[in-house]
Amino acid sequence: MVAEHRPGHPVRLVPVSELGAPVRARLSAPRAPLLGLSLDRPRIMGVLNVTPDSFSDGGRFLARADAVARARALxxxxxxxxxxxxESTRPGAETVSVADEIARVVPVIEALREEGIAxxxxxDTRKAEVARAAITAGADLLNDVSALEYDPASxxxxAGTGVSVCLMHAKxxxxxxQEAPAYDDVLAEVHAYLAARVEACxxxxxxxxxxxxxxxxxxxxTAAHNLxxxxxxxAFHDLGCAVLLGVSRKRFIGAIGHAPSPADRMPGSIAAALQGLRRGAQVLRVHDVAETRQAALLWTAIEEGGAGG
Structure with a gap:
């Protein structure tokens, strides 16, 4: 059985036999390796904000030496x-100039590659010029919160550089x-948007x-939309792409878990991430790498043990 979701209707379970062959293939075919990494186990993306104003750790790693040390630690x-x-994309954040953004990220990427970190x-940028400079310095993936719509050149x-891309939905x-976001059906609308962006790619x-x-x-x-x-x-496996989930330390976790400070939201972040793994997320974007990795290892062992038993 698989979950089917149609706009205006509740999610329901349907037999796999009711799905056409192309849909079954998109849902169940093993995902190809990404960035040289197999996706047969959860992969962890560690967050490094080289910014003065990110919601969780803004300013801590703005100096290049601090950023490189943090990268090695991750x-x-x-x-x-x-x-x-x-560039911070927290609620209320202001746009950063291309020059400033390049000056923050490129020296860090260059230093990591010079040190032999492979x-x-x-x-993480919305701007093609920043992405091009980062790719030249050694970046492998463009993580764009605008799904390549903010900058027409992205x-x-x-397509031209051959890098991988993460397409994210943002309203x-x-x-x-965060000023009163509204949807008729958040799951259907986000799915439709990402489907269109995948087709564009x-x-x-x-x-x-x-x-x-x-x-x-x-x-x-809103918190309800996030949940x-x-x-x-x-439902996003229907797109035939690997799925990334980024919930780490976000505001709704603090609101539900009574943790006003982002630094206190690690337990709730892991709880939400594990729910994502249950639904097949292949990549988790997190601040608390060691703790999430431990949780993912235990989750995987339990899942595999249960299947074996």
Whole structure:
């Protein structure tokens, strides 16, 4: 049985036999390796904000030496991918200039590659110029909260350079996105948006194997919207791409878990991440790498043990 979701209707379970062959293939075919990493187990993307104003750790790693040390620590803790960003996209954040963003991220990427650190690097940016500079410095993936829509040159950049891409759903600009976001059916609308962005990438020559999709938890969503998306995350496997879930330390976790400070939201972040794993998320974007890795290892062992038993 699989979950079926149609706009305006509740999620229901239907027999796999009712689905057409192409749908079954998209849902169940093993995902191709991403950035040289197999996706037969959960992968962890460690967050490195090279910014003065990110909601969780803004300013802590703004100096290059601090950022490089943090990157090494994330890898030692078990991060499979480093996600480096030079512009905060927290609610209310202001746009950063291209020059400032490049000055924040490129020296860090260059330093990591010069030190021989071979882990895949993701550049978290909406701007094609920033992405191009980061790719030249050694980045492997463009993580774009606008799903390549903020900058018209980004799609051609991804297609032309051969890097992988993460397409995220966001409703509105970071500065205003949390001002009364509303949906008729959040799961259906986010799914439809990401389906259209995947098709745009395919039309430009970017294969599904190089595409991640991310429902954008906290980006133009209320706590109820976030919970509905996590609960319905399995629906995104229909897109035939690997699924990334980023819930780490976000505001709804603090609201539900009574943790006003982002630094106190690790337990709730792991709880939400494990629900994502239950629904098939292949990549978790997190701040607390060691703790999440331990939780994922135990979750995997229990799942495999249960299947074996």
């Amino acid at each position: 890898i030692a803790a078990g991060a499979d991918i480093l996600d480096i960003g030079g 882990a895949p690097i993701s550049i 799609l051609d950049l991804v 509105g600009d970071p500065r205003t996105m 395919l039309a430009a020559g970017v294969p599904r194997a190089r595409i991640l999709v991310d429902p954008g938890i906290g980006f133009g969503k 509905a998306l996590i609960d319905g995350l399995a």
